[in-house]
Amino acid sequence: xxxxxxxxxxxxxxxxxxxxxxxxxxxxxxxxxxxxxxxxxxxxxxxxxxxxxxxxxxxxxxxxxxxxxxxxxxxxxxxxxxxxxxxxxxxxxxxxxxxxxxxxxxxxxxxxxxxxxxxxxxxxxxxxxxxxxxxxxxxxxxxxxxxxxxxxxxxxxxxxxxxxxxxxxxxxxxxxxxxxxxxxxxxxxxxxxxxxxxxxxxxxxxxxxxxxxxxxxxxxxxxxxxxxxxxxxxxxxxxxxxxxxxxxxxxxxxxxxxxxxxxxxxxxxxxxxxxxxxxxxxxxxxxxxxxxxxxxxxxxxxxxxxxxxxxxxxxxxxxxxxxx
Amino acid sequence: xxxxxxxxxxxxxxxxxxxxxxxxxxxxxxxxxxxxxxxxxxxxxxxxxxxxxxxxxxxxxxxxxxxxxxxxxxxxxxxxxxxxxxxxxxxxxxxxxxxxxxxxxxxxxxxxxxxxxxxxxxxxxxxxxxxxxxxxxxxxxxxxxxxxxxxxxxxxxxxxxxxxxxxxxxxxxxxxxxxxxxxxxxxxxxxxxxxxxxxxxxxxxxxxxxxxxxxxxxxxxxxxxxxxxxxxxxxxxxxxxxxxxxxxxxxxxxxxxxxxxxxxxxxxxxxxxxxxxxxxxxxxxxxxxxxxxxxxxxxxxxxxxxxxxxxxxxxxxxxxxxxx
Numbered sequence: 190x191x192x193x194x195x196x197x198x199x200x201x202x203x204x205x206x207x208x209x210x211x212x213x214x215x216x217x218x219x220x221x222x223x224x225x226x227x228x229x230x231x232x233x234x235x236x237x238x239x240x241x242x243x244x245x246x247x248x249x250x251x252x253x254x255x256x257x258x259x260x261x262x263x264x265x266x267x268x269x270x271x272x273x274x275x276x277x278x279x280x281x282x283x284x285x286x287x288x289x290x291x292x293x294x295x296x297x298x299x300x301x302x303x304x305x306x307x308x309x310x311x312x313x314x315x316x317x318x319x320x321x322x323x324x325x326x327x328x329x330x331x332x333x334x335x336x337x338x339x340x341x342x343x344x345x346x347x348x349x350x351x352x353x354x355x356x357x358x359x360x361x362x363x364x365x366x367x368x369x370x371x372x373x374x375x376x377x378x379x380x381x382x383x384x385x386x387x388x389x390x391x392x393x394x395x396x397x398x399x400x401x402x403x404x405x406x407x408x409x410x411x412x413x414x415x416x417x418x419x420x421x422x423x424x425x426x427x428x429x430x431x432x433x434x435x436x437x438x439x440x441x442x443x444x445x446x447x448x449x450x451x452x453x454x455x456x457x458x459x460x461x462x463x464x465x466x467x468x469x470x471x472x473x474x475x476x477x478x479x480x481x482x483x484x485x486x487x488x489x490x491x492x493x494x495x496x497x498x499x500x501x502x503x504x505x506x507x508x509x510x511x512x513x
Numbered sequence: 514x515x516x517x518x519x520x521x522x523x524x525x526x527x528x529x530x531x532x533x534x535x536x537x538x539x540x541x542x543x544x545x546x547x548x549x550x551x552x553x554x555x556x557x558x559x560x561x562x563x564x565x566x567x568x569x570x571x572x573x574x575x576x577x578x579x580x581x582x583x584x585x586x587x588x589x590x591x592x593x594x595x596x597x598x599x600x601x602x603x604x605x606x607x608x609x610x611x612x613x614x615x616x617x618x619x620x621x622x623x624x625x626x627x628x629x630x631x632x633x634x635x636x637x638x639x640x641x642x643x644x645x646x647x648x649x650x651x652x653x654x655x656x657x658x659x660x661x662x663x664x665x666x667x668x669x670x671x672x673x674x675x676x677x678x679x680x681x682x683x684x685x686x687x688x689x690x691x692x693x694x695x696x697x698x699x700x701x702x703x704x705x706x707x708x709x710x711x712x713x714x715x716x717x718x719x720x721x722x723x724x725x726x727x728x729x730x731x732x733x734x735x736x737x738x739x740x741x742x743x744x745x746x747x748x749x750x751x752x753x754x755x756x757x758x759x760x761x762x763x764x765x766x767x768x769x770x771x772x773x774x775x776x777x778x779x780x781x782x783x784x785x786x787x788x789x790x791x792x793x794x795x796x797x798x799x800x801x802x803x804x805x806x807x808x809x810x811x812x813x814x815x816x817x818x819x820x821x822x823x824x825x826x827x828x829x830x831x832x833x834x835x836x837x
Contacts (some may be wrong), residue, residue, distance in 0.1 A: 313749045325686055329694055360739035362649055369735045370652055394742030398749035410694045413686035414735055415742045422746035425637045425722035508775030 191221055191498045192275040195362060196266035197227030197235075198245040199282030201481040207281070209484035211235060214491045220399040221495060224273055226266040256290060262285060267294045270473045275497035276324035277474035279464070279490050282484045288326055288468055288477075298503070300510030303327060304332045304470030305480035306477070307345055307417070315396045320346040320355070320404045321356070321397075324416045332375035334361075335408055339376075339386045341469045342404040344509055349493075355403035356410060360415055360421040366390065371501035372408060380406075385509070405489055406420065465490040467497060470506070474498050514546055515822045516599040517815060518819035520590040521551030521559075522569040523606030525805040530557040530670070533808035535559060538815045545819060549598055550590040564593055580614060587611060587614065591618045594797045600822035601798035603814050605789070605806045612650055612792055612801075619795040622833030623825070627651060628663045628794030629733065630801070631669055632740070637722045644679070644728045645721075646671040648740045648790060652735035656699035659683075659732055660811055661708045663700075665793045666728040668833055672824035673817075679727035690714065695734060704730075709833070718742070789814040794830070798822050 197207045211223055213339045215237060225232050229241040258264065263282045267290050270278050281289050284306075292304055296407055305323035312319045321336055322342045323330065328340070346355040359377055361369040366377065368391055380388040382482040394415055407415065465478035465486075474497045478490030497503075521531045528551055535547055539561060549556050553565040568585040582588065587606045591614050594602050604611050608630075629647035636643045644668045647654065663681045670679040680774065683701055685693040692715055704712040711749055716724055718739055731739065766802070789802035789810075798821045802814030821827075 271732075313752060328686070328692075359712070360738065362652070362734050365663075368652075373734075392744075394738050395742075395745035397750065398745050399752075410686050411735060411738055414684065414718050415738055417686075418721070418742040419746040421717075421719035421722050422743040423750060424719065426747060426750050428637060428723075445598070459720045 190279070190388070191495055192222045192224065192273060193230060193494050193498065194224050194226060194266045194273065194275045194278040194279070195491065196262045196267045196280035196282060197225050197232050197241070198262040199280060199480075200383055200478070201281075202483055206484045207487050208232065209236060210440050210487035210491060211237065213484070214495075218495065222249040223491075224269060224275065226262045226269060227310050228262070231270070235274060240265055254286070256293070258285075264290055264294075267291050267475075270295060275473070276503075277476065277477060277486075277494035278395065279465075279494050281478040281480055284325070285475055285479075289470055291471055291473075291475045292503065295473050295475065296474055298469055299397055299512055300472040300512075301341070301431040301506070302337055303330065304468050305334075305338045305341065306466045306492075307342060307469045308466040309349065310397065310405070310416070310419070312358050312400070314400070317395060317401075318350060319402060320349070321412060321416065322404075322406060322469065323409035323412050324467060325409050325413035326386040329410060330372065332372050334374065334378055334450045335376035336383060336386070336405060338468075339380050339388070339404065340383070340509060341506060342406055343386060345467070345497075345502060346403050348497060348502040349503065350403070354387045356389045356401060357386050357404040357406055358400065358402035360405055360407035360411055361391035361393065364391050364393055364396070365485075370408075370411075376406075421513075422429050424509060465493060469502075472503065474503060514544055515819055516546045516548065516597060516656065517599070517818050518548050518550060518590045518597065518599045518823065519708060519815065519821045520586045520602070520604035520606060521549050521556050522566070522586040522777075522800070523604060523804075524811070526807055530808045531804060531811050532559060534811035535561065535805075537808070538812055538819075540716075541830040542819065544667040547738065547815075548593060548599065550584070550586045552814065556814060563672070564589055575699060579608070580617070581612075588614055590798075591615050594619060599797070600827075601790075601800065601809075601818035602820050603800045603802060604803055605661045605802040605811060605814065608649070608801055610797075612833070615792055615795055615797075617780060619797050619799065621794055622796055622834055623831055624837030625663055625665070625794040625830070627654065627658045628792050629658075630663065630790045630816040631666060631792040631793045632742070633770070634721065634729070638724070641725075643721060644673070644760070646728075646793065647670065647736050648729060648732035649692060649733050650739035650792060653734060654696065656696050656703055659696065659700035660703040660707060661732060661794075663704050663705070663730040664833060666730055667828060668708060669791070669793060669821075669826060669827050670685075670727050672821060674727070674831065675726050678711045680713045681710050681728040681730055682713050682724065682726035682727060684721075684729055684731035684735055685715035686719065688715050688717055688720070695733075710774070724794075789817060791817065795827075796805070796827065798827060 196395040216387035224238040227239045242262040242265045244258040306326040309318035343355045470473040525783040548562040550564045566586040568582040630650040631646035633642035664782045790797040
């Protein structure tokens with residue numbers, strides 16, 4: 190049985206979306222127990238174990254504000270991981286607050302210097318996914334932390350995508366060795382020498398989608414810029430396309446015919462399919478779903494938690510870092 | 514008369530592309546003198562002033578290698594800016610070598626701490642362009658350098674796009690104040706206080722294309738990642754779309770009808786339309802065209818140099834930095 194704690198509150202779309210997701214997820218899986226945390230009035234009709242909370246942390250809550258609100262659904266959900274001996278926790282509340290609260294309450298896995306936010310990005314060359322971290326848990330990282338991210342990302346990739354010795358690339362401003370920030374260059378050295386990392390060198394942002402890397406590693410600031418820039422371009426093109434297609438009667442007819450192709454593109458690039466990011470490096474599977482998750486996206490967020498828990502990712506990180 | 518030195522060699526497509534571009538540019542403009550630098554055999558039939566060189570720096574030449582080759586078209590072209598009292602120089606040779614040679618030979622404008630690579634990016638909200646710098650002249654920058662980039666970028670934007678008080682945003686991992694790398698945060702402080710910069714705050718990578726900023730400023734490493742990630746996403750989607758459209762007879766018909774819309778999208782996002790990047794901060798307009806420029810792209814590279822020279826960008830930077 191996989192036990193998942195779900196924070197039902199704090200998303201942009203209220204508890205209606207999270208409730209639909211939880212109900213559907215339980216319907217689809219008979220090896221999952223969900224413990225829902227939220228406002229009694231809103232979640233009492235859910236047919237699973239429940240923990241009631243009175244406070245909701247607003248999406249823009251600061252870290253201290255959330256931690257002070259001891260009865261917030263987010264803090265209660267994270268604490269419930271320990272109390273209920275659960276495998277995973279999922280929330281779509283404020284990212285900064287969630288990361289800090291999870292690190293404080295669940296604590297880092299021994300040997301891990303710093304947790305990272307990890308997600309998957311579509312790899313268009315073969316329809317697979319590339320594991321990307323850190324996408325924003327930190328603002329700056331030491332070379333040692335980046336090398337640890339590479340190892341944690343490899344374990345994540347193996348657990349989720351089943352790749353045996355995932356190829357790790359370092360996000361840089363040039364593909365040659367010797368390119369990159371000072372921290373990046375030092376991380377390059379460390380990863381080259383580390384037998385636990387299948388390091389293949391630097392990768393530029395324009396080569397990620399069509400590259401052969403399984404894991405893209407970076408400091409948290411640069412990784413966040415990479416992710417958001419790519420997302421921005423995808424969204425921008427979608428809008429330009431739609432505008433172009435509605436220009437005249439011929440392009441409108443074209444749009445009707447082209448819908449199939451566009452839909453396939455959207456499915457491939459859809460962040461909702463990915464389901465959210467995980468804070469890797471703490472003592473439980475900690476999934477951060479998008480703040481604007483609808484029921485489908487939140488379902489996928491729970492699914493990420495379910496798969497990572499089932500793959501025993503936390504155990505493999507604990508083993509991997511036991512000697513550090 | 515605007516005098517432009519053009520390095521005819523060093524691009525991926527040989528001198529055929531650059532010759533076609535120069536010939537067409539001279540045909541279209543009667544206030545331009547071009548001095549072409551290149552191999553005698555290849556460029557002797559060009560009807561403009563010529564300087565002959567014997568060496569070509571390969572695209573992947575290192576800095577020292579280029580500088581040692583004193584008879585290379587690139588070094589000769591940069592030197593010719595001084596000898597011929599030209600306004601601008603254009604090359605599509607190796608970026609690193611070009612930047613170093615231009616900085617060494619043309620020298621920094623007094624007061625400028627560090628030159629930056631600047632380019633324009635399509636702003637989809639209004640069909641305009643956003644000026645982005647530094648996109649890769651440096652691997653790391655001090656807060657003072659970033660603030661200077663913001664000011665140089667403003668002068669560039671005014672010269673090229675005619676915006677009177679360009680809105681400057683700092684590329685960051687969050688829109689709130691207090692987000693960003695330590696250098697970014699310090700640069701935020703400096704720009705907030707600087708009366709020469711119309712600073713509007715942080716901007717995330719996913720908000721650039723639809724933001725209201727005229728200038729996006731960043732350290733060279735992050736700016737390069739931003740640019741390449743966006744380019745990569747655009748290219749990736751193009752490929753997915755094409756694949757999707759050729760899936761079956763209906764999507765193929767759709768593609769025929771949709772071509773108009775797609776073509777408009779491509780035109781808007783086409784890096785060839787932008788023409789290349791400029792090294793801003795040295796004593797001449799120094800344009801780096803894409804290494805794989807065809808005649809159309811290289812024409813636009815010369816056009817960037819022409820417009821910046823005509824707008825007297827170098828004079829306004831010299832004036833602006835006179836007190837520094």
